[in-house]
Ligand SMILES: CC(=O)N[C@H]1[C@@H](OP(=O)(O)OP(=O)(O)OC[C@H]2O[C@@H](n3ccc(=O)[nH]c3=O)[C@H](O)[C@@H]2O)O[C@H](CO)[C@@H](O)[C@@H]1O[C@H](C)C(=O)N[C@@H](C)C(=O)N[C@H](CCC(=O)O)C(=O)O
């Protein structure tokens with residue numbers, strides 16, 4: 181519940197209040213009594229006591245005209261009969277009002293947030309397992325792939341970081357379910373669109389940064405992407421940072437909080453890095469996810485979890501038991517060839533993935549990959565230039581969420597950066613089947629990069645059913 185008086189006071193305290201308009205009259209303060217028992221940003225989900233937020237690129241005045249609601253909040257006066265609260269920044273208003281409406285749930289949870297170009301989901305899973313070991317399964321998780329509010333029942337997430345109204349509602353539900361910790365991923369978009377405005381995390385982790393998510397609907401420039409990501413550290417009480425990341429010295433120079441740095445040359449280095457074990461924090465860790473970058477993700481999760489109360493022994497148990505669906509899954513074909521299914525969908529991840537595979541698989545190595553349409557356009561050049569530098573890799577280009585673009589054109593664009601012959605097989609299942617049928621010995625490998633266990637392809641703005649890379653690979657082993 182929240183009163184109109186409280187809403188106005190929150191907005192004024194944040195210098196976000198412009199005016200209150202009732203029946204065409206302007207007011208500078210609240211003189212009517214009104215209590216809201218629901219918040220919503222969707223006109224299809226309101227009651228007669230809902231405080232409605234009119235926001236977004238595709239919002240239309242028509243959504244408001246016949247709505248039976250007492251008030252709406254907006255940056256624009258839609259000049260409808262409904263009383264309006266006009267603000268300078270709707271997203272700031274949503275976040276602060278939701279925080280208050282749901283009674284500051286962040287104060288009843290120990291909060292841990294991960295950002296970085298790569299590894300957010302993986303590190304979040306490591307942290308969930310570590311913290312669950314520490315608190316007996318009382319860790320909520322908001323990740324790109326899955327969300328859980330009771331620590332054990334998972335549902336698919338719509339966004340990596342939810343809209344603020346959903347975020348604080350889910351945090352409150354997690355508290356009511358007895359959760360003591362929350363692990364979440366915070367995307368650069370979350371800061372750009374103020375989904376976590378006003379929220380301070382107990383621990384913020386910055387895993388790494390490389391150019392990604394740069395394009396017309398995400399970030400115009402790398403500078404904008406990097407700046408948005410750094411906002412996590414500016415809004416955390418304690419920072420954990422990868423000392424091996426690009427621009428580390430700069431990130432370090434901006435830090436004003438207590439912190440821990442991990443990686444080469446830092447206080448918490450990684451040593452004795454083997455396929456399934458490594459040493460860090462003075463201990464040996466067993467790990468199921470291969471690749472040194474996953475050991476970085478694990479150490480980041482361990483340091484953050486220790487800050488939130490976990491013991492060293494909890495970190496060892498949690499890390500050892502962690503697997504992440506669609507990340508670094510290894511299957512074996514009847515002829516012994518290995519099939520690696522991984523979510524790698526930009527050049528940085530693909531390079532790391534290939535570098536993990538090729539030292540062990542010395543025969544023919546085929547990569548099956550595509551890049552997305554209408555999003556992350558810079559990935560095409562990145563992936564193409566990487567594959568150009570690796571002439572020993574056999575390449576099949578295919579579809580990966582082409583959306584409104586033609587997947588063959590996207591593949592051609594990637595191929596334009598590669599001077600040797602590469603194949604384009606647009607149908608993803610056919611591409612995977614072809615690669616698997618061509619292996620002949622245990623030293624061969626197929627790397628299927630991009631979709632992991634995602635059970636859809638985005639085509640023309642909609643999610644079209646797709647079995648998922650792992651399921652398809654299993655079919656042709
Ligand atoms: C830029 C941004 O934050 N976009 C999100 C935002 O869109 P928006 O505010 O512009 O809203 P909109 O979809 O244009 O719709 C306008 C409004 O009309 C409302 N509506 C609509 C129909 C109706 O009849 N009545 C009505 O009231 C809708 O509920 C909505 O509030 O709010 C929508 C939900 O309300 C999100 O679906 C949408 O995510 C977009 C599509 C998206 O996918 N964004 C990606 C880029 C993103 O944020 N990704 C990051 C991860 C990136 C990474 O991997 O690192 C993420 O955090 O998920």
Ligand SMILES: Nc1ncnc2c1ncn2[C@@H]1O[C@H](COP(=O)(O)OP(=O)(O)OP(=O)(O)O)[C@@H](O)[C@H]1O
Pocket residue numbers: 296297298299300301302303324387388473474476477506507508522523524525528529530532533
């Ligand atoms: N620390 C890392 N550095 C580089 N690549 C990584 C790292 N961790 C994971 N990857 C690669 O990136 C892929 C995606 O990993 P993950 O889902 O954990 O990252 P994410 O940050 O959540 O990704 P996205 O923002 O694309 O959803 C993995 O499948 C793996 O190939």
